[in-house]
Amino acid sequence: xxxxxxxxxxxxxxxxxxxxxxxxxxxxxxxxxxxxxxxxxxxxxxxxxxxxxxxxxxxxxxxxxxxxxxxxxxxxxxxxxxxxxxxxxxxxxxxxxxxxxxxxxxxxxxxxxxxxxxxxxxxxxxxxxxxxxxxxxxxxxxxxxxxxxxxxxxxxxxxxxxxxxxxxxxxxxxxxxxxxxxxxxxxxxxxxxxxxxxxxxxxxxxxxxxxxxxxxxxxxxxxxxxxxxxxxxxxxxxxxxxxxxxxxxxxxxxxxxxxxxxxxxxxxxxxxxxxxxxxxxxxxxxxxxxxxxxxxxxxxxxxxxxxxxxxxxxxxxxxxxxxxx
Ligand code: C2E
Ligand code: CA
Ligand code: CA
Numbered sequence: 369x370x371x372x373x374x375x376x377x378x379x380x381x382x383x384x385x386x387x388x389x390x391x392x393x394x395x396x397x398x399x400x401x402x403x404x405x406x407x408x409x410x411x412x413x414x415x416x417x418x419x420x421x422x423x424x425x426x427x428x429x430x431x432x433x434x435x436x437x438x439x440x441x442x443x444x445x446x447x448x449x450x451x452x453x454x455x456x457x458x459x460x461x462x463x464x465x466x467x468x469x470x471x472x473x474x475x476x477x478x479x480x481x482x483x484x485x486x487x488x489x490x491x492x493x494x495x496x497x498x499x500x501x502x503x504x505x506x507x508x509x510x511x512x513x514x515x516x517x518x519x520x521x522x523x524x525x526x527x528x529x530x531x532x533x534x535x536x537x538x539x540x541x542x543x544x545x546x547x548x549x550x551x552x553x554x555x556x557x558x559x560x561x562x563x564x565x566x567x568x569x570x571x572x573x574x575x576x577x578x579x580x581x582x583x584x585x586x587x588x589x590x591x592x593x594x595x596x597x598x599x600x601x602x603x604x605x606x607x608x609x610x611x612x613x614x615x616x617x618x619x620x621x622x623x624x625x626x627x628x629x630x631x632x633x634x635x636x637x638x639x640x641x642x643x644x645x646x647x648x649x650x651x652x653x654x655x656x657x658x659x660x661x662x663x664x665x666x667x668x669x670x671x672x673x674x675x676x677x678x679x680x681x682x683x684x685x686x687x688x689x690x691x692x693x
Contacts, residue, residue: 370428373392374392377390378426393420393426393428394427395417395419395431396429397410398430417447418446422443445487449495450504453511457483458481458511459481459483459684460480460512460515460519461480462478462479462533462684463680464688464691465534465673466673473692476532477568478512480496500540505540505541509537510550514557517554517555517565524564529692531564533565534567537567537573539576542569542573542581543584547588548584548591551567555591561592562592563592566594568598570597571599571600572604574597574613575605589614595614596619597615597618598619600619600621601623610648619652620641620652620671621656626658628665635665642671651672652671653672653675654674654676657677659678660678
C-alpha cells in the first residue's frame with residue numbers, strides 16, 4: 369500500500385499550469401499490535417514517519433516497538449517538538465542579573481523549559497540542539513522573544529522598576545531572514561521599548577561568519593536592542609572583530625567563574641577579560657556565581673554585573689516577581 373502511494377505521488381501533479389512534486393514520508397502502524405486506540409496508533413505512525421524521514425524522503429517505515437534506540441527516542445522527541453509550540457508546552461524561567469556594586473536587579477535572562485506531557489520538564493540543553501537541527505528553533509525562538517517581551521512589559525505596567533530582559537538567540541535563528549523585522553514586530557505588538565530587550569549570542573555564532581554577523585548586529589543595534597556575547601572565553605574570538613561588533617556587554621563563562629578562587633589560571637583569565645572589555649568600554653557580566661567568595665573575588669576584579677545561584681536560580685515569573693518586590 370505505502371509503496372503504491374509513493375509511486376503515485378512520484379508522478380507529480382498539475383496545478384494551475386505548474387507541475388508539482390511531493391516527496392512523501394509515510395509512517396505505518398497496525399491495529400492491534402501497535403496500539404488499541406486511534407490516539408496510540410496515530411502517535412506511533414507519527415514516530416514511524418519521522419523514522420522514514422531520517423532515512424531520506426520518498427520513504428515509508430513500519431512502526432516497531434523493538435527498535436527502541438536512542439534514535440527512536442530522538443525521533444519521538446522530534447515529533448512532539450513539532451507540536452509543542454501550538455500546545456503551549458513551553459514556559460520561561462527568569463534569572464536575575466544584578467549590579468555587583470549596588471546589588472540592584474538590572475535585568476533578567478529568560479530561559480526556556482519544555483513541559484513534556486509524558487517526559488516531564490526537559491531542560492534546553494536536551495532539546496535546543498534538536499530544535500536547531502530541525503529548524504523548529506525558528507518558531508520556538510520567536511515564541512521565546514514574544515513571551516519575554518510581553519512579560520517584561522507586564523512587569524513595567526504593574527509598576528516595577530524598568531529592567532531589561534535578555535533572550536538567547538541560536539545560530540539558525542540569528543541567520544534567519546529578517547530577524548530584525550521579526551524583533552521589531554514583536555516590540556510593536558507587545559509595546560516594549562527596544563532598550564528593554566537584550567539578545568545574547570555566543571562567540572561561535574558571531575565568529576562563524578563574522579562579516580555577515582556584523583551586518584545583522586548593526587541592524588538590531590540600530591533598532592535600540594542591546595547585544596551581549598554569551599559564554600565568553602569558551603570559543604574563539606578575534607579581538608579585531610570584537611572591536612567592530614556593536615555590542616554592549618560580554619558574559620564571562622561559568623567555567624571560569626566556578627574555579628575562580630582556587631585556580632590561578634581561571635582567575636588570570638577572568639582578570640584579563642575584565643581589563644580587555646573595560647578597555648573597549650563594554651560591561652562584563654559574570655555567569656554562574658554560586659558563592660560569596662566568588663562574588664567577592666569578582667568584585668575585587670571590578671567586574672560589573674553577576675548572575676548565578678548565589679542570588680537566584682532561574683525561576684517562574686510569579687517567583688521572579690517576589691524577587692522584584
Ligand atoms: P546560557 O545562556 O549560558 O544560560 C545559563 C545557564 O546556566 C542556564 O541553564 C542557567 O540555569 C544556568 N545557571 C545559571 N546560574 C548558574 C549557577 O550559578 N550555577 C550553575 N551550575 N548553573 C547556572 P539552562 O537554563 O539549562 O540553559 C542552558 C542553555 O540553553 C543556555 O545557556 C542557553 O544556551 C540555552 N537556552 C536556554 N534558553 C534558550 C532559549 O530560549 N533559546 C535558545 N536558543 N537557547 C536557550
Ligand atoms: Ca545566555
Ligand atoms: Ca552563558
